[in-house]
Structure formats: structure tokens, C-alpha cells
Amino acid sequence: MGAREGGPPEGLLVVGVDIGNSTTEASLAVVAPDGSITHLGTDLTRTTGVKGTPENTEGALKAIRGALARAGRSAGEVETVLLNEATPVISGLAMETITETIITESTMIGHNPTTPGGEGLGVGTTRSIGELREQPPGEPVVCVVPPGWDFDDAAAALNAAVADGVDVVAAILAGDDAVLVTNRLTRPIPVVDEVSAVEKVPLGMLAAVEVAAPGRTIRTLSNSYGLATVFGLDPTQTRQVSPVARALTGNRSAVVVRTPSGDVTDRRIPVGELVLRGAGKTLRVDVDAGAEAIMEVVGRAQPLDDAHGEPGTHVGGMLAQVRDTMADVMDIAGQPDVPVSEIAIRDVLAVDTFVPAEVRGGLAGEVALENAVALAAMVRTSRSRMQLVADLVSEGLGAAAEIGGVEGEMAVGGALTTPGVDRPVAVLDLGGGSTDAALLTREGECTAVHVAGAGELVTKLIDSELALGDREVAEGVKWFPLGKVESFFHLRHEDGTVEFVDEPLPPHVFARVVVLTPDGPAPVPTRHGLDHVRRVRREAKRRVFVVNALRALRQVAPGGNLRALEFVVLLGGSALDFEIPDMIADALAPHGIVCGTGNVLGTEGPRNAVASGLVRAHAALLAEQARCPTG
């Protein structure tokens, strides 16, 4: 790269500055009159304000000064500052549940308490513990114990009733007492506990209680024909109770009460239609059809001109919310507001997800995993104000500042400095809000696309699927590998290896699933095991980044054919992730593509591509002018 031996390099000092959604990067270099470049240093800082607004100036100046300080240069020596033309892309997210489980007439208890008591199946009439004696001897009874009963007293009452000839076959408890009560019974019965709304259990009805052995799941109540056998149902009734059986699969314990019209329904919530306009067509798709159907329609409407939701429906609300947010972002003080109707949604990514939600009509706070669809939408704006930022930077630094080039093209230029890369090269910029792809052909033509959905969407999926309710924790789960603290002196990593530590681990992480941050382990507040958290994390990344990588590359690849691509370089913050680059490389491998994380300038990793590309483009321009000064 034209580094010369001895003495400082001669030429003009230029700084390339890339203002991104979350970070601002600077690349300082000396450009000789012949166009050769000597890189002096880089710097990185947090972007101030929303990308493309005058607030960016502060961060840009900080990054420039940082790079200058590292190279031991002063601001007065700078000839030109080059800024990127920010791709006018903003993205937004929304999520909507599309199914709902409802239990009517308190038919079923399927909340899976951690410690049910006893084992087996008991079928009888439901009666409160105070009225056990009213049951005629010989007729089986399921005892319902309301809150406030002590386990010793409940066990004594049950034992006394059994001694008097009452045929108690099972019990349903309000408190967490099942093991305690069964341990004190003279005749063992299955007991289901922690039924918080036990008073709603219909009394005098036929009910079945089943508890499986530890480590097993129930077999009778989760089987439609098992229910038919227990309750003597005819084929029509069996068809009606099959949702009950399905809702109970995988549980260790369950209660089913036979009521005249009790039911469990898995209702699809009408979410509304998504209207996509593009490629001269207007296509409609029901959002509750799921992500696959939506993405298929989005694919047919490429390039997308705009997307709308049916007014008055959930999807209408979702897209309106995205549009409103964007209008706020784009509003400029002193200028008329951007009309919401002018904001066109240029890409949509739909992802199937699930949300743990409390079952309506449940007696014990049962939680069902409801299906949901997450939508990421991307908007193009026409109001980038980078020129204003350039003017302010120029003023602040006392050097000329100009717009050096468009982001996508500059990123390809920077990516080409990665050792081992050649044209044709495609870059994938894995950012926070959008995934961008750009292709530079052998002939030097550059095309760029932006698709909706990136790191932010992954965080949101992790947050909702694990019911964390804390974005910071979800970010941690996304960024760092997991482990389980097994004692104060060792933890097991997610790949099963054990690491011993010299200093005892802090008590607040004891026995917990943790994320291994550089500052030490941080607990993940979840009931789920390590394997489940890991699966959710990887699935969220796959559904967003792998899907988007393929989608974006197909849009830039000649003829949509991935085989026509040779080198793919991954850039951006999410390319630093410990598993996303591998996942994308795995997905691209069958197409014969060389794919890897970029290493800009051979030292910067996937960072600084745009800033370095700006310097390269500027150097090429200078060399061109040197050859033909008039042109």
C-alpha cells in the first residue's frame, strides 16, 4: 500500500468517516499524488443522534480527533474529510400474536406443577374436602382442597374419610403441597397441586386426574381415545375433546373435568391483510397465514413500492405504528412535517415466532406458547442531510469536508482490502436495523440493496420468546455464549466443557444459566434450561440473518443466481458475532461461494470498511485527475 521506508509519507492527509446507525468510524490516511495510500490509523465511537441528522457532527468529530491522536497528527494538517452518503434507510419492528388458547367452563388444568404427588390415574366426582362425607360409599371421588388448608390437616381429613369407606381416588390442591400430602396418606393417590383458582373447579362433575412418574409424561389424558375411554364418549364427543388432549401433551400431570360444554379452543385471531404493491402488481396476503406465506408474496412483488395494512386490523395498526415512528425520525425542525402518507415501506421481513401467554380461562396460570408474527419494515427517505453534517464538521475541524460516496459502493471498496478477496465481490453488511448487500462485478459495476430485519429484530425475538421482558438481558443472550454455574468453582459451557475458576464465583450466579460477558458471568433470569435458551438464540439468528443473507444476495446476484457470486465478505457489527458468520457461511457453502468475515486493511476485522472505502475512492479520483488534469 505504498508505505515508504524512512520519514513521514508525503501527500495529502485525508479522513474517511462512516456514520452508521450505531457507530461512527474514521479512517486516517495519507494519499500521495499518484494515488497510493498510507493508512495511519482508525477510530470508532458511538453515533450521536439519528443517522443522517446534524446531531451526528459531534460523534464524527470525536472519531476524527481520535484517529488523529493515535497517528500523532493535528487537525490543522487535514486536507479533506470524506463523509458517506448515508443510505436513507430506517427500519421499524412490530409483533402481533395470531393464536389464542381459551379454556371454557374450567374443563382442564394443564399447568405442569414442578412437584405433583403420587402416580397413576384417578377418575371420580369432584367434591370439596369439607363435603367428602356426603359422597355415598363405593362411588369414587376426586377431592378438591381450597387454599388455607394445612397439608397435615388435609392429609388427616383424607385419611379419615378413606377409613370411613369414602373411595377417594385423587386430589386437586390449591397450595404447593402435593408431595407433602401424598407422603402422609395411608392409601396413595395422584395429586395435582398449585391450582391457584381451585375454587373455580366445577363440583359434582366427573373428573380425571393423572400424574406420571418423574421424568415421564401422562399417557391417558393426552390421548383422545384415552379421554373417550375414561368418560365413555361417543365419536362426536371424542372429536370435541381432542383439543383438550392435544393441549395436555408433554405434561407430567393434568386434570380434565367433564362439563356439559367445556372445551379448549385454539383460536386464530384475525390479524388482517397485508397489501403489497410492487412490480406492477398489488398482492394481498393474510398475516395469520404465517411468515412463509408472507415472504412468498413479498418475493413475488419485488421490487416493492409500498406496503399497507388493512385499515382497522392489527396489521394496519402495526404498519401505521412503524410509519409514525419513521415520520417522527424524519421530521426536521423548521421544515414542514413529513406527511405519513409519503413514507413508502420498501421491504418487509416476516418471522414466525411464539409468545408465552397466559391461557384465558385457565385455573392455574397455565401458559401456552401462542404463535405470533414479527414484522420488520424498512423505509427509504429522501431527506438525508449529510451535506449539513459535512458543513458542520468542516466548521468544527477547520478543514474541508465533502460527501465522498454512497455507502454500499464504499463498503465494497473497503471490503476489497481484505486479504484474499477479488472481484466479483459481494458484501453483506449485517447491521442493527437492516441487512445490506452490495455487489461489485468484474467490470466495476456496483449494485446495492437493503432488506429489512437485522440485529434489533434478533434481540426482540429472543426477548419475547424467552419472556425476559428486558432488552439489555436479551442483548446479552444474543452477544455472548451461555454457561451454567454448577458450583462456586466450576461452570459448564454450552458445548459441554467444564471450566474451573480459582476465585469463587459470586453468589448471585450460583446454579444459574449465565451469559459469559467479558466482565464475568451474568445471570439470565429464566426458568428454561441452557439448551432451550441456546436453541431460541440460534433460531432467532437463523430466521433473521440467514434468511436475509440469502434474500439480499439473490437480489444483487446476476439473474438472482447465487452461483454467480464468488466472494462474499461479511461486514458490520453483527459480523463480529460469535456464530452468525458461521451460520451464513454454512448456508452459502452449497452454492460454491467463498464466505467469511471481512478483515478490512488486513487489521480492522469487519469494521471500518466504508471509511476505508471512502479514502480509496478519493485516492482513485486524485490519481485520475493527475493523469488527465482537465477531465
Place this chain on the structure above:
Amino acid sequence: MSTPTAERTVSLREVGPARRGTRPDEVVIALSPAFAGHFSKTIVDVPHAEVLRQLMAGIEEQGVTARLVRVLDTADLAAMSHAAAKMSGSGISVGVLSRGTTMIHQKDLPRLSNLELFPQSPLLDAPVFRMIGSNAAQYAKGESPQPVPTRNDQMARPRWQAKAALLHLKEFDCIEAGRGPVEVEAVFGPGTAG
């Protein structure tokens, strides 16, 4: 709905010097010198019988066994609990003072640390003791229980400090210096025995 029986009582019967346990499915409960002896209820009149029943019930519900140890030579909660943790086959212990202050300890921790501490004795009632027992047992099983929500009352300190100090002094009077911990059995009465 209330429990239909009279108030339960408890007495502790010594069965010999406390030993180190080997069963990984046990939690040791360390009782202070005056627990269920000189005193019979906590600072807010929760009977010691109920404290012990609920702690043991929480442990039993999780399928873990409880072993009781009376500490005689100290009334320092951290020291008692840590000594008990070292005797526990699972390495987990629960320490309780007569006035109700409770902690969950683990043998590998420094003595003055803990897994969970419930410092405000006036705020501990029977359901809290049940949850403490349950959590201790879950730690013994290697599970990840959510910590028992600790209540906090700004007025607890000014309101109860004098009584707590008196109870503490009395508890100190019951210390028998130089006597090692003894294993005890709980004998509950007169309610409908379990």
C-alpha cells in the same frame, strides 16, 4: 377457610453430636441456641413449630430430606449457617435465629457471604419460610430457583430494633461455649400430628 386445629408446638430432642452428612439429597437446618427452647416464637409471634414445619415442608415437597442441627456455641447467623453447610451432604444449609432471621448458605462460600439472606425478621411469616425451604432444596438439587422475594419495610428497623436487641441478648445468654453442635429431632404436638 382456616385450619381447623389448635396451635402446634414443637420440642427438640437431642440425638447425639452432629456429624457431617454424606447424602447429596439433604439440607441441614441450623437452629440457634434458644430456638424452640427458651423461646417458642419469633419476634412477630410466628410459633417456632410453624417456622420449622414450613421449612421442612418446603424441603420435603421438593423430594429432599431435612436434617436438624442445634448450634450451641454461637448465635451468629452466618457462623451457624456456614458450619451447618459444611456438615450438609449437599453443601446447602438454612440457618434460623429464634427471632426469625434466616439465611441459605453454601459450604464453598466465604462465611460472611450467603446464597439468600432474609435480614428483616419481622417480615417473615409461614409462607415465606415455606419458600425458603423450597429454594434451599432446589439449590441442593442443582436447580436454579428464583430467589424468594425479600420484603422491605423502612419502618421495621425503628419499630422492632429494641425488641430485636433484647431477643438477641437473651439468645446470647443461652450460648454454651465450647459445646459442639448437636443433632436434634423435632417432636410436634399437639395438633393433628403428621
